[in-house]
Amino acid sequence: MKLIDVLAAARFAGASDIHFKRGIPPIFRIDGALAPCPEAGRLSEAEMSAFIREVVPESKRNRFEEELELNTSFVRPKLGRFRVTLFRQRGEVGMIMRLIPNRIETLRDLNLPEVTEQIAMERRGLILITGATGSGKSTTLAAFLDHINTHRTCHIVTIEDPVEFTIREKRSLITQREVGVDTHAFPVALRQALRQDTDVIMVGEIRDRETMELVLQGAETGHLVLSTLHTTDAQETVHRVVSFFPAAQQEQIRLQLASVLKAIVAQRLIARLDGKGRLPAVEILIANEQIRELIRDPMRTSEIAQAIFNGHVSYGMQTFDQSIMNLLERKLIDEEEAMRYVRSTQDFSMRLKGIETADDENWSI
Known part of the structure; x- marks a missing residue:
């Protein structure tokens, strides 16, 4: 063959x-x-x-x-x-x-929440797309860039190893650089991107402390920076960013991350009820003042998941459990598949049985 x-x-x-x-x-x-x-x-x-x-x-x-x-x-x-x-x-x-994929799908094509379109229109700061290998991070990242390319006139620089999606100019100017072909390493290309009249920087993957440091610097100096991490949820993502650095630096990094972070979009793929592939369950963190405080304080970072849950109505945030409940209510997945992926099986089961809780309003997406 x-x-x-x-x-x-x-x-x-x-x-x-x-x-x-x-x-x-x-x-x-x-x-x-x-x-x-x-x-x-x-x-x-x-x-x-x-x-x-x-x-x-x-x-x-x-x-x-x-x-x-x-x-x-x-x-x-x-x-x-x-x-x-x-x-x-x-x-x-x-x-x-x-x-x-032969075409870049839109955020709506990917069944991502409407709030992701608002996140994509941020002008500066840091947006992190996270998930396990094979969870669709690259596809989602490309959809974010396509949304920016469709709605903004700006200069987008991508740094990838290798280049995956080929992005065609719509309203934005696109520069795609491949590590090993167009540049020697992520940090080298990142430093140059900060000097290339760039508005949006996409880093395919953050693999080391130097890259993480430059990503934070880029977001801090007025660029919109998008990248990915192999973390399972928003709370773990905060810990991973901080853990790139030695203990003596971690307090400063928490302050810096709290200052520049705009959103974390964590995803995992779940089998569709109709058997036609998989679709994403998505946890979304929006960096409001409460979230920033939880990032700054290492003793309270464990409260992030609850803050996301409570922030649904006012900010459009959602936990994985809220996202999975929404998919189940829309008959896109079955109950067995839902229970495989939820974090709190007890709370989820109570909600399925119609038992009301104090958090009822936050379950409706």
């Missing part, structure tokens, strides 16, 4: 990723589950080598031989764009290809 046939089959099946490993057929991830590529046989060593040569140019293969890890991108006419990861395991090369 040719590589082009595998990629076409993956697109047709709605796969999000393809795993290539010698000795087994290509494996698709579809709606979170793994399944072999139909009609594909076990990959031989020669086939693996041929696929890798087709996907990765020689210069990058040489870099892979030196570093033993590689992130890059691959574009095939009619089949679209793919994010490629090369790695070694048990002395052999493995490859994973992430399928990038």
Whole structure:
């Protein structure tokens, strides 16, 4: 089976990723589950080598031989764009290809709350999109940028490893820089972005303290900065940002984060009731004065989840449990799936049984 046939089959099946490993057929991830590529046989060593040569140019293969890890991108006419990861395991090369959607969906297309459109129109500060690997962070981030591109005249600079979605100019000027191709590292590109008459900076992922420091600096100096973290919810995100820094700096970082943070959008994907893929359950933190105080005070950061719950009516915030209840009430997911993902099963069950609580108004989204 040719590589082009595998990629076409993956697109047709709605796969999000393809795993290539010698000795087994290509494996698709579809709606979170793994399944072999139909009609594909076990990959031989020669086939693996041929696929890798087709996907990765020689210069990058040489870099892979030196570093033993590689992130890059691959574009095939009619089949679209793919994010490629090369790695070694048990002395052999493995490859994973992430399928990038052929179009950037809008925030509404993604079934995200209306408040996300307001968040996207912030002029300065920090917006963090968080979630586990495969939770749709890149897709949501692209939707935020598309909303800005559609509604603002500004200069957007993206720094990615690799570039995933290709963003076409609408009302904004777009500069997309790929680590390893257009720049040596995230921190180097970030420093330059602060000097390039930039309005909006998107950093694909915050991986280290230096990048985090520059992200905060960029937000502090009047830019709108968007980025992602591998954290499960808003409260954990605050802890993760602070934990990048040594103890002696953490008080100052809390003050800085409280000052520049605009919103945290945390998401996880849940199977749809109709069987047509997955949709996001979303926790949304809006940095009002109460949230800022909880960020500044390490003894009270654990109160963030309750503050989000209470802030729904006035600010449009929502916890995962509120989001999941909304999806359930709209008959988009079933009760069994909902109970797998909620944080407080007891409160959620009481609400499902119609038992009124003091927080009843906050459950309606």
